[in-house]
Amino acid sequence: MLNIQHLTKTYGEKKAVDDLSLHIAPGEIYGFIGHNGAGKTTTIKACCGILQFDQGEILIDGLSIRQKPLQCKAKIAYIPDNPDLYEFMTGIRYLNFIADIFGVSADDRRERIHRYADLFELTPSLAQSVSAYSHGMKQKLAIISAWLHRPQLIIMDEPFVGLDPKASHLLKEMMREVCREGGAIFFSTHVLEVAEKLCDKVAIIKAGRLIRSGTMEEVRGDASLEEVFLELEDGNARSAD
């Protein structure tokens, strides 16, 4: 579903992502972890076609994001780490705007908005301006908008930040549902317990380079993901010394 091949992105002289390769298959929930500034957001933005990259290739369902950006974007949904949405719109207007762009029929959008907004208890606030929403409400709106067009691949940057426990639980269920239906999820998180429980596969990135990836069992072995992550961080730090 998502095939990242030798991705390299440089800012000035700094390599934010260095020769990174990952493959996310249909039906997988793929966690992406790393410390702050490791290159997670850069990788995610490159996968969504927001950021141009220097070398490598990113294929979404076999299509190159560079050569066929619109076809690729039609298959994916993206939720950024900070949901800066259109504050001049009401919630319902924003959802209709997204549905219009993706060409979701009136009946389908009505059914999906109804379903997800009710699940997230956002329905009463849909007529409110987005500017009056809390961070969590904006995050919920961003999630609903991402699910509106039934994307094959959902890419999320720290999706659980700002969500209440119930909404977090719902999101996890929705992620599993997407995968059961043959879709895939690629998301970054700092909450290792969530990654450990939710993900089929995980990749650890440090200073732009992939330092470990594979199934959860392969990556953590007998230890916890947190122990492995800290060990890899320390080990790399020591080898750097």
Add this chain to the structure above:
Amino acid sequence: MLGALIKKQMLESLSLLTRGSKQGKSRSTGAIVGIGILFLFVFASIAFCFAMMAFSICGPLVSAGLGWLYFALMGSLATLFGVIGSVFTTYNALYVAKDNELLLAMPIPPAYLLFSRMVGLYLVSLLFEAMVMLPACVVYWALVLPSVAGVIFSVLTLLVLPLLALAISCLLGWLLALIAPHVKHKSIVVALISVAFFVLYYMVAFRLSDLMQSLIANSEALGEQFRTALFLFYQMGMGAEGSVLGFLLFVLITGGIFAIVYAVLAFNFVKLATNKRGGPKSVYREKRTKARSQGSALLSKELSRFWGSSVYLLNSGMGSLFLIVGAVAALVKAGWISENITAFLVQLGMTDMLPLLICAVVCMVASMNIVTAPSVSLEGSSIWILQSLPVDPWKVLRAKLELHVLITALPAVVCTAVLLAVLRVSLFDAVFAVLAVCLFVLFCAAFGLVMNLLFPNLKWNSEAVAVKQGMSTMIAMFGGWGLVLLLGGGWFLVGSFLTAAGYLLLCSLLLAAASALLLWRLRRWGSRRFAEL
């Protein structure tokens, strides 16, 4: 602490000059110098207009022994100008700044935060007032040998007077912040209030010449009235002429007014600055919606932004309002306009250039609409939405162009048609005039968008920064006016070879070619640029 806050405020204000683009990279020295020169040019042009006015009234009033009245008049004009200049920024800068909550969470006394914001606004008022008072002082010093005290007090008055305009505009911003949470269509209300201000300003401006003449003729009687009705400006005038008591009274009263307003604002600053925005709570009722095309959804989004932001609406769409008012005024005063303008052109022997003149006036007003010039900057931190959606960037840019044309072309065509009919221009000439106006609007839309793609500012704390302080908006507006002057000037070169219709056709062809070039650039380079911002 206060120093650090003021420094932060200054850096934010100066970032227009020193930093640009999404990454907030420092501008090159050449770019800073270029922007500085442009600012100076604008400042000098406006100051020159006020200098002309000051020159016409200074002599007669000083000869009549009413030098104080001269300063008092220019001072009140400067205050009005300062209020007009800063009032639209005040509400946003004080109460809607994005970093209000961040700063209020720090151990900073709210009054300090308010004060630092007011320092930034003071500089805006100072800038506007200096455009009036600086030439006023220079003209006075050139015509009258001033006393040393007079010069010192005049310079100090320059620095103190903006406090009055600041106090008035802050009070208006405070009133707006009080009512904003209870108003559903806030931007429309703000726009209406602001338009009322503009009407007041233009009523004064249009009648200024008559007022000045009547003032000079009845200076003593009016001076007496002025002395009691506007005591503060009387004392200001006395101070500028060298009276120590007058100056001290002026400083004390102005400082007192400012202190009271500051205390009023500080009283509930936290409450108003942290009020949830978005208007009164609305209850959602499910309605049947129709699916729209991408183009229609994007245009609707642009329209929502335009009508949803008073700053955008007022600063970028004022030309349309003037065009509509102009069309109505032309209909109401049709007889007067027809008689006087025709007589004026007959006197100059230039009756053949009537369609050109109409075209130039309409284009000049239409170029006040700078809808596309801040439209990319206004995407701000939510630009990721359009960049991540499966929509061709060209469609996004086209929606911005369509908004400009939609907002501007219709009023421009109506105003042109009314003026052409009132002045009885032949149908043949009228067709070319309307064509030229339409193409001019298209050119301005494309030019503004190109400028904004060249000089985007996606990092702003207040929409006012993106709309009012952008390099692109300045270039777009002055570029539009410059183009009108250029095309108008061209008539004097080729007018002897061409009829008005012929020249309008030539202008239309040039505008069509330039617009086509810009649109082609936007489609290719502009789309790439937007995707990479």
